[in-house]
Amino acid sequence: MGEACVVNASPLIFLARGGHLDLLKIFGGTVSVPQTVADEIGRRGAADPAARALAETLWLDVVANESVPQQVVAWTLGPGESSVLAVALARRGSRALIDDLAGRRCAAALGVPVAGTLGIVLRARRAGLIPAARPVLEDLVAGGMYLSRDVLDRGLALVGE
Numbered sequence: 001m002g003e004a005c006v007v008n009a010s011p012l013i014f015l016a017r018g019g020h021l022d023l024l025k026i027f028g029g030t031v032s033v034p035q036t037v038a039d040e041i042g043r044r045g046a047a048d049p050a051a052r053a054l055a056e057t058l059w060l061d062v063v064a065n066e067s068v069p070q071q072v073v074a075w076t077l078g079p080g081e082s083s084v085l086a087v088a089l090a091r092r093g094s095r096a097l098i099d100d101l102a103g104r105r106c107a108a109a110l111g112v113p114v115a116g117t118l119g120i121v122l123r124a125r126r127a128g129l130i131p132a133a134r135p136v137l138e139d140l141v142a143g144g145m146y147l148s149r150d151v152l153d154r155g156l157a158l159v160g161e
Helices: 009-018 021-027 033-040 049-056 079-090 100-107 117-125 134-142 151-156
Strands: 002-006 028-034 059-061 095-097
Touching: 002 079, 009 021, 009 033, 009 049, 009 117, 021 028, 028 033, 028 079, 033 049, 033 059, 033 079, 049 059, 049 151, 079 095, 079 134, 079 151, 095 117, 117 134, 117 151, 134 151
Parallel strands: 002 028, 002 095, 028 059
Antiparallel strands: none
């Protein structure tokens, strides 16, 4: 069995918007969405690609929120990042999928494996799930995901593009 993941709103939103939601399967385990994150996405409306994906994608598992531990509360993260980290901590070995820098730093400080949307795409490219990362990343950027040119170029260099 693969690595279980707990995903925040931004990777779901950007991957769904770009038609690349299946890349979340790269980790090979369950993909959990805390109820707080599901509620945030649901407020976007039924026509939103991420809200539709959450309602229609059977392998996305909406899970109950866990109590947010004090060591996460101390980072004053948003509710989505906090709930993702609480679930990941409760489910030892789960990877947190978070784009927010403070959330990623908190995960690292707490020993929670973490990846962002860029890392998901690069991992999919390394695994041969996609033939090239550049077109996928350009789709995501066109769909509103912010990546500086420097970060984009450094990421692509990691996969030989």
